Amino acid sequence: MQSYNAPEVEKKWQQKWKESGLHKANLENPEKPKYYNLTMFPYPSGDKLHIGHWYNYGPVDTWGRYMKMKGFEVFQPMGFDSFGLPAENYAIKTGVHPAETTRTNIDKMKEQIAAIGGMYDLDLNLETSSPEYYKWTQWVFLQLYKQGLAYRKEAPVNWCPSCMTVLANEQVNDGICERCKTQVVQKNLRQWFFKITAYADKLLDYTGLDWPEKTILMQKHWIGRSEGNEADFRIAEAAGKTVRIFTTRFDTIYGTNFVAVAPEHPNLMDYVTEGQRSAVEKYVQDSKKKNELERQMGDREKTGVFTGMHAINPMTGSEMPIYVADFVLMYGTGALMGTPAHDARDFLFAKTMGLECPQVLVTAAGEVAEDNVKEWKESLHEYGILVNSGPYTDMRTEEALKLMTEQMEREGWGKQVVNFRLRDWLISRQRYWGAPIPIINCEKCGEVAVPDSDLPVVHPHVEDYVPKGTSPLATVEEFVNVKCPTCGGDAKREVDTMDTFVCSSWYFLRYPDAGNSEQAWRKERVNTWMPVDMYIGGPEHACMHLLYARFIHQVMHDLGHVEAKEPFKRLVHQGMVTKDGAKMSKSKGNVVSPDEFVSKYGSDVFRMYLMFMGPFTDGGDWNDRGITGVARFVDRFYRMMQEDGTGEAMDGVVHQTVARASEAVKSMTFNVAIASLMELTNAALKGGLNKAQKEIVTKVLAPLAPHLAEEVWAELGHSESIFKESWPEAEAKFLVKTSVTFAVQVNGKLRGTVDLAPDVSKEDALAAARASENVAKYLTGEVVKEIFVPGKIIGFVVKG
RNA sequence: GCUCGGAUGGCGAAAUGGCAGACGCGCUAGCCUUAGGAGCUAGUACCUUCGGGUGUGAGAGUUCAAGUCUCUCUCCGAGCACCA
Numbered sequence: 001m002q003s004y005n006a007p008e009v010e011k012k013w014q015q016k017w018k019e020s021g022l023h024k025a026n027l028e029n030p031e032k033p034k035y036y037n038l039t040m041f042p043y044p045s046g047d048k049l050h051i052g053h054w055y056n057y058g059p060v061d062t063w064g065r066y067m068k069m070k071g072f073e074v075f076q077p078m079g080f081d082s083f084g085l086p087a088e089n090y091a092i093k094t095g096v097h098p099a100e101t102t103r104t105n106i107d108k109m110k111e112q113i114a115a116i117g118g119m120y121d122l123d124l125n126l127e128t129s130s131p132e133y134y135k136w137t138q139w140v141f142l143q144l145y146k147q148g149l150a151y152r153k154e155a156p157v158n159w160c161p162s163c164m165t166v167l168a169n170e171q172v173n174d175g176i177c178e179r180c181k182t183q184v185v186q187k188n189l190r191q192w193f194f195k196i197t198a199y200a201d202k203l204l205d206y207t208g209l210d211w212p213e214k215t216i217l218m219q220k221h222w223i224g225r226s227e228g229n230e231a232d233f234r235i236a237e238a239a240g241k242t243v244r245i246f247t248t249r250f251d252t253i254y255g256t257n258f259v260a261v262a263p264e265h266p267n268l269m270d271y272v273t274e275g276q277r278s279a280v281e282k283y284v285q286d287s288k289k290k291n292e293l294e295r296q297m298g299d300r301e302k303t304g305v306f307t308g309m310h311a312i313n314p315m316t317g318s319e320m321p322i323y324v325a326d327f328v329l330m331y332g333t334g335a336l337m338g339t340p341a342h343d344a345r346d347f348l349f350a351k352t353m354g355l356e357c358p359q360v361l362v363t364a365a366g367e368v369a370e371d372n373v374k375e376w377k378e379s380l381h382e383y384g385i386l387v388n389s390g391p392y393t394d395m396r397t398e399e400a401l402k403l404m405t406e407q408m409e410r411e412g413w414g415k416q417v418v419n420f421r422l423r424d425w426l427i428s429r430q431r432y433w434g435a436p437i438p439i440i441n442c443e444k445c446g447e448v449a450v451p452d453s454d455l456p457v458v459h460p461h462v463e464d465y466v467p468k469g470t471s472p473l474a475t476v477e478e479f480v481n482v483k484c485p486t487c488g489g490d491a492k493r494e495v496d497t498m499d500t501f502v503c504s505s506w507y508f509l510r511y512p513d514a515g516n517s518e519q520a521w522r523k524e525r526v527n528t529w530m531p532v533d534m535y536i537g538g539p540e541h542a543c544m545h546l547l548y549a550r551f552i553h554q555v556m557h558d559l560g561h562v563e564a565k566e567p568f569k570r571l572v573h574q575g576m577v578t579k580d581g582a583k584m585s586k587s588k589g590n591v592v593s594p595d596e597f598v599s600k601y602g603s604d605v606f607r608m609y610l611m612f613m614g615p616f617t618d619g620g621d622w623n624d625r626g627i628t629g630v631a632r633f634v635d636r637f638y639r640m641m642q643e644d645g646t647g648e649a650m651d652g653v654v655h656q657t658v659a660r661a662s663e664a665v666k667s668m669t670f671n672v673a674i675a676s677l678m679e680l681t682n683a684a685l686k687g688g689l690n691k692a693q694k695e696i697v698t699k700v701l702a703p704l705a706p707h708l709a710e711e712v713w714a715e716l717g718h719s720e721s722i723f724k725e726s727w728p729e730a731e732a733k734f735l736v737k738t739s740v741t742f743a744v745q746v747n748g749k750l751r752g753t754v755d756l757a758p759d760v761s762k763e764d765a766l767a768a769a770r771a772s773e774n775v776a777k778y779l780t781g782e783v784v785k786e787i788f789v790p791g792k793i794i795g796f797v798v799k800g
Numbered sequence: 801g802c803u804c805g806g807a808u809g810g811c812g813a814a815a816u817g818g819c820a821g822a823c824g825c826g827c828u829a830g831c832c833u834u835a836g837g838a839g840c841u842a843g844u845a846c847c848u849u850c851g852g853g854u855g856u857g858a859g860a861g862u863u864c865a866a867g868u869c870u871c872u873c874u875c876c877g878a879g880c881a882c883c884a
Contacts, residue, residue: 174881214804218879221803226883247884260884302882331883338884344801345882421883542879600837612824614813618806626812629824631837672814675823682823743819748865750819787864793818797864 004638006602010707014117022723023119025075027512027525035072036529037064038508038568040537040545041126043081043500044105046090049112051577051584051610051622052538054594058607059574059616059670060536061118065703066665067534068119069727075529076119077511079126080106083134084500085163085179088433092466098433099461102129117603117707119723124514128503134435135456136510136520137503142438142449144194144555150427152447154190156264157426164467165430166191168499169423170222170544192428192437192496196551200225200420203550210570212617215542222543224421229405230333231414233259233311236319241270243311243322246332246419249342251400254389258320258338258346258355259311260304262328263287265335271322273308280305280324287326302327302349314413315390315404325349332419342381425548427499432465432472434497442484442491451485457493471495504545505552508532508567523561531564539573546571572668575619577610584622592622601631604705608634611670611704630674634708636681637701641712645688651734653683654693659730661700670704677701691716696728744769745787745795746778754794762788769794 017023025034039060042053057078064076082102090105091098110122127133144150158167162182166189171178196203200223206216228248235241243259261268263284272280283305304325311322320338327345328336340350350356383397392400408414428437436457438450450457460479462472473479474495484491506520512529513521537545546568553567576583579590598606609627613620657680664673680697689697694716702709702722713722740758742765744751752774756765766786769775779796787795 214879217804221880224880224883228884245884249884327882327884329883336884343884345884348882419883539878605837612812621812623812623825626825628837632839633824635837635839669814671812671823675814678823741819745818745865748863753819785864787818789818793865795818795864 004635004708004711006604006634006707007599009711010117010603013707013710014114016710017117017119017721020721022721023076023121023123025073025121027075027529030073030528032071032073034529035064035067035074035534036508036512036532037067037074037076037534038511038532038536039078040535040541041079041081041504041507042109043084043086044102044109045086046094046101046105049109049594051592051594053113054116054606055577055610055619056536056538056574057113057116057118057120058610059668061116061120061706062607062611062665062670062703063534063536063668064119065706065723066727068723069699069702069725071726074119075512076121077124077126077514078113078120078122079124079507079511079514080109080128081500081504081507082106082127082129083434083497083503084128085431085433087129088431088465089179091433097463098465099129102127115598115603116607124511126507126510126514128435128500128507129433129459131456131458132515132517133507133510134459134503137435137498137506138438138450138455138457139452139520140506140552140556141435141498141502142452142455143559143561144552145439145449147555147559149195149198149555150192151195152190152192154188155193156186157189157191158184159187159189160184163431164469166426166428168426168501168544170425170547191426192498193424194427194502194551196425196548197420197422199551199554200422202554203422203547209566209568211568212539212571212573215539215546215571215573218542219547222422222547224419226419226421228332228417228419229401229408229414230417231314231337231408233314233337235271235322236310236312237273238270238309242413243267243271243335244333245335245337246417247337249339249397250404250414251386251389251392251397252339252342253313253315253337253404254386254392255339255341256313256320256337257340258350258353259322260325260328260336260338260349261307261322262330262334263324263326264330265324265328268307268324271307271309272324276306276308280307283324283326290326302345302352304349304353306353314408321355323349323353331421344381425551427502428496429499430469430471431467431497432462434500435459435503436473437494437496437498439494440482440484440491441494442487442489444489445484445486445491448484448486448491454485459497471497473497501545501548502552505548506556508535508549509553509556509562520561526561527563530562531567531569534570534572535568536572536574538576573617575615575617577613577619578621581621592624597627601627602634602707604708605631605634608674608705612674614671616668616670633674633678633681634705636685637677638708638712640681640684640689641694641698641715643685643688645684645690647688647690647693650684650687650689650693652737653680654689654696655730655734658696658700658728659735662727662730665703673700674704677704698722699725699728740791742769742792742794744772744775745793746775747798748795751775751778758791760790762786765794769796 039056064074068074087102088098091101094101106127113120141150158172160167160177160182162180163177167177172184175184177184204220204223204225226248228246229250230244230246232242232244235243245259261271304323307322307324309322310319312319338346338349340347386392386395386400405416436459438455438457440448440450442448460473460476462476465472480492480495482491482493509521509526513525549567556562557565579592582588582590584591594606609630612630657676660676661673698709698712710722737758739755741753741755743753752772754768754772756768765788779798781798783796784799785797787793
């Protein structure tokens with residue numbers, strides 16, 4: 001008997017698949033229903049493919065092959081996110097120019113990805129750092145620019161002193177640079193932004209998307225929509241001047257007893273008396289320093305300084321002090337009304353400032369509230385019925401808010417507004433390895449867009465690309481100095497590059513028409529293939545790539561460039577593979593190298609073990625020994641296929657396996673699918689399968705272990721690829737059993753089992769159960785209830 | 801602090817409210833081989849007076865029946881973090 005030689009067999013089939021074009025979809029004219037199966041493209045990092053790559057690409061390929069066998073024209077492309085910090089930092093580390101490292105790394109990765117044996121289309125050669133791609137990234141930029149959705153402004157931005165560039169809010173976690181873990185500082189700089197806030201409401205619409213609930217929640221929270229009111233409070237000491245506050249709970253206005261303003265508030269000095277000026281200025285300086293050093297860390301103590309002036313409560317006319325306080329952010333209007341009874345932070349602030357902690361509880365369960373609040377009460381946060389609120393007393397919060405809004409609008413001192421936490425997307429970077437921003441600055445004409453016909457703005461070669469705080473492109477005179485496209489006079493190019501997330505926010509639109517030199521994509525082509533039917537990638541992109549991509553896609557949709565509203569119809573996040581429960585990292589020295597195991601056991605075994613560890617979305621913990629179980633299974637499976645049997649009494653098991661495996665693959669619990677095949681193999685090694693049964697089983701195995709399945713399929717006498725076959729259906733007639741084991745319970749406890757026909761009547765079943773010796777023993781008292789669940793349970797409830 | 805997840809043998813894990821622990825790792829015994837990822841057979845939650853009893857983080861509840869549904873709590877993980 002032959003034993004299975006994985007390395008040889010896998011090489012053979014990878015070659016054959018390549019020759020037959022298994023990885024190619026008919027993009028122009030799909031005859032079957034299309035299925036766009038996409039994995040987030042990798043950046044070429046220079047290290048070998050790690051377990052994380054495999055954990056993604058293996059199962060994604062399994063899914064694609066399954067969909068292919070389900071009768072779809074599967075498009076499964078892969079390219080490289082080759083512009084950006086990872087590639088550039090790798091180049092800086094090695095001292096080799098990024099253009100060179102990117103090239104060699106991509107070539108190396110392509111080889112390694114090929115060794116997985118997936119049907120990924122790498123021939124499209126999509127690389128974001130190539131001029132034929134970034135030409136269209138620049139075009140996308142200009143599409144936004146022409147709509148006023150790309151603009152430049154000076155603003156306080158996040159600056160990473162190590163990466164020597166600005167960063168988007170999304171790339172800063174806990175005040176730390178997401179890439180290099182350095183403390184980020186705030187700087188006022190003139191930078192390029194995409195106006196993603198204009199799409200905030202549209203981005204909150206997830207209709208028709210099959211996405212993980214958690215991801216949607218995270219995005220919703222990041223976008224942070226909140227409805228409320230803005231209202232002007234007059235300043236007692238300065239006639240005609242007002243301070244505008246934002247609140248979501250204007251109904252609590254009768255409990256307001258101070259106003260607090262952010263230190264960064266542009267009109268802060270309008271609210272400061274001469275006497276308090278130096279104190280306020282000092283506070284502002286101190287809080288700026290705090291901003292830079294430890295704003296995020298630790299102390300939640302509320303601080304602030306009295307400005308000397310007072311605001312007038314627009315409802316009651318009473319005066320209250322105005323403070324500058326750094327717990328107030330430049331969110332909303334940068335000023336808030338302090339209502340200690342209803343907001344925990346206001347309560348704390350009032351306490352530290354020695355303010356009276358009042359007095360009126362605006363809402364309660366309808367009863368008159370206590371006069372004084374000594375302790376913070378969470379319940380006062382909620383909507384309720386107003387008390388001590390003048391004409392609004394006894395109203396429900398919703399009603400009071402409505403009437404108060406009407407009043408302020410009528411009297412002209414306030415209105416209803418919607419605020420978002422989402423900030424505009426900062427896209428310019430002072431780094432070398434990115435797409436140049438296609439803008440020219442002319443002394444006469446100002447900011448001028450590079451005409452589409454002049455694209456691409458070629459990324460120049462620079463020898464000294466090490467970041468210094470300004471873009472390295474600025475050092476290339478022939479790049480910088482240009483003629484103005486409008487007036488022909490001397491002008492200078494924009495030297496900043498675009499954030500790599502811009503490159504990756506539209507690549508899925510390029511794949512179906514990659515290589516098109518006339519346009520970013522043909523509309524018909526993209527409308528045939530978009531939206532992406534299945535998008536698989538890590539959950540860490542929830543509020544970055546996945547949000548940006550939706551935004552850009554929605555803009556393209558609104559401009560009529562693509563029919564689909566949303567880019568990704570279904571989204572799945574793969575889990576993480578750990579080692580001994582810890583995240584794998586070089587510094588911990590617990591990195592598992594796939595290559596070693598792949599060369600030992602083969603790609604099929606490696607991929608299957610990753611899938612066998614647990615549910616795909618959960619990830620799993622790597623165990624060097626665990627893989628042997630899957631290796632043994634492959635041997636056993638191959639052996640089972642070599643043995644000829646009559647297949648007697650095996651039809652039920654085979655079709656049972658088809659049913660279970662189909663269900664499992666469909667729900668991406670590949671571990672269960674593999675387990676069901678193992679069970680079948682264990683059973684079949686005793687009985688033996690006939691040829692028809694072997695064929696069915698091999699088809700089930702095919703997406704999970706493509707090389708092995710293809711080999712076995714050929715040995716069964718087929719000359720065409722198994723991936724031209726359809727996924728098998730479990731036939732009902734084989735699933736019908738002649739006898740089923742019923743569990744018999746008395747008072748909920750298992751007392752025995754009886755084997756009966758599956759369609760046995762209730763009466764016969766109960767009689768059979770009663771007759772069972774062990775059961776009869778427990779049927780001593782009066783039977784008050786009889787339970788019969790066909791095929792499963794016979795139960796008695798006995799009294800006494 | 802807020803918002804989500806999660807907790808089942810020594811380990812990874814299964815289980816439309818219906819016989820908990822499928823499948824695999826590891827372990828034990830035996831067989832066959834003794835160079836390799838060996839192979840095959842049987843066993844493997846706990847207690848037991850061998851009748852049975854107890855077991856899915858803890859405690860309550862619903863139900864004939866709960867790992868699964870409801871409430872309270874503990875612990876672990878992830879995300880957000882002064883957003884008024």
